[in-house]
Amino acid sequence: MNPYPLGLRLEGLRVLVVGGGTVATRRVPALLDAGADVVLVSPHVTPALRAHVDAGRLTWRERRFEPADADDAWLVHVAVSDPVAAQAISDVTAARRIFTVRADDRHAATAWTPAVTRQGPVTVAVLAGGDPVRAVAVRDAIGEQLTAGVLTAGVLDAGLLDAADEGRAGTVALVGSGPGDPELLTVKGRRLLAAADVVVIDRLAAGLLLDELRPEVELVDASKIPYGPSAAQEEINRVLVDRALAGKFVVRLKGGDPYVFGRGGEELLACAAAGVPVVVVPGITSAIAVPSAAGIPVTHRGVAHEFTVVSGHLAPGHAESLVDWAALARLRGTVCVLMGLKNLPAIAAVLQSHGRAPDTPVAVVQEGTTRDQRTLRATLATVADAAKEAALRPPAVVVIGPVVDALVG
The missing domain is CATH 3.40.1010.10 (Tetrapyrrole methylase, N-terminal domain)
Incomplete structure (x- = not known):
């Protein structure tokens, strides 16, 4: 029986994911990108999933599945390997007429996750009769043609279906x-x-x-x-x-x-x-792309003709740090600090102590280029307190210099 393809609009709708392992790690980002209200039920989760929890992107119920978890769910992803447990969840969702994806057994599912490729506003989803290997091969062939900007009549011939084996x-x-x-x-x-x-x-x-x-x-x-x-x-x-x-x-x-x-x-x-x-x-690299996404050029004619990228994961003065903060303070150009959010108070203080002006513009860009991007603008004297008050979290790029205000006005 052929499936009936649909594109689900999940923004603001509850999607339940049961399981916190590799399968859930792969599926959750796409659900979040679709704007779904994701509830994750599992006694344990991977570090990647925990990062989404810590960032407040989803709700984690730290226990095993209970029938009440399916309340208000529009879609359920069963991402557990135990077929008995998976079937018990399917029994609950079937009684409530909720479409359910099964990672353990696609034949027992009422919905399939297609092989997907995204090219700008175009999303291509391939089902291939439930055969994931064939679906991925077709998806990759289409994706390559979309990337090149060309779709030919023979793009899906048998030879290209083996593209995934290269x-x-x-x-x-x-x-x-x-x-x-x-x-x-x-x-x-x-x-x-x-x-x-x-x-x-x-x-x-x-x-x-x-x-x-x-x-x-x-x-x-x-x-x-x-x-x-x-x-x-x-x-x-x-x-x-x-x-x-x-x-x-x-x-x-x-x-x-x-x-x-x-x-x-x-x-x-x-x-x-x-x-x-x-x-x-x-x-x-985020050192250039993240400031750019926030409207900050790391160089700008008449403002900065140089930029320096440094790691801030070790505080100034740490024995293993190789960064010459005194030399950086004397530069006139842009300083981009990666992994420096934790040590931002010490970094701001040492730059000022070596002569960088307290009113030097500073921006902190959290999770740049993603849907969770946030930008905080301050000065060298105020940025540490401002970042703490704003509860900014890693990953974040700190940009120091006049370029922060170059395109503002």
Whole structure:
């Protein structure tokens, strides 16, 4: 029986997601992007989902499913692997005539999630009779043609249906996903992501891109690796090498650009030491893109002819910090600070102590290029208190200099 395709307008409508694992991690960003009122029911959630909870984007009920959870739901996603538990949820939703997606058994579902590609205002959804592999292959073929701006009569021929199998076995691709908007991923990055056997992500990678992965792709969430940053990086390196040596095509999907405070160089060296070839796909760095999205040019004729990008994750004076804050204070150009929100009071204080004027314009842009983007404008003397009062959260880019006000007026 062929399905009846529909485009659901979910803005403001309750969508229930049961399960807090990999499947939910992949599905929730698209639901949030559609404006749905997402309620997540699960005793545990992934770090990526927890980030959405902490940001107030969804409601998390930290327990197992109860029939009352389906109250007022327009759509239910069952993202659990236990078929008995999944069927019990389906029984509840069927009695209430709520369309339900089943991650464990598509034949037991009353709704399917299609393979989706988004190109600006165009969304292409492919069902392929419930066959996810064929749907993804067709989706990728259409997506490539849309990206090129050309759709030919033969685009869906049998040869292109194998496009998803073009991955380079035994290779690692370090792909920068950009500052947050999934449309800012490069064409090459999107093509390699579509061909991946394994995708290793962190919490800064654009979440909507996960909804486009083939269903059989192994998703490794690097943000859930315990034991601190150094041990976590060693484990990431191990996973990249291990999967590549097993003949997999591995994509390391990183926020921004792989080499701008992304530790991409360490990952490349680890792969090189193991004899694993690496492809590097540059990404749009948030140091430039986020200020731009907020209406701030990092350089502007007659205002600033230079800009400096620094990491603020270590406070000024920290023994391991390599940033010369005194030298930065003497510059006339723009200073962009990444990962500096936590240490913003110390950064503002040290720049003023070395001569930067207290009335220097400063902007803090939270989650730039995404639907949750917020911009705070202040001065070097007031920005720390203003950011605290506004309850700004990471990721955020701090822009210091006259360019903050260059296009205001």
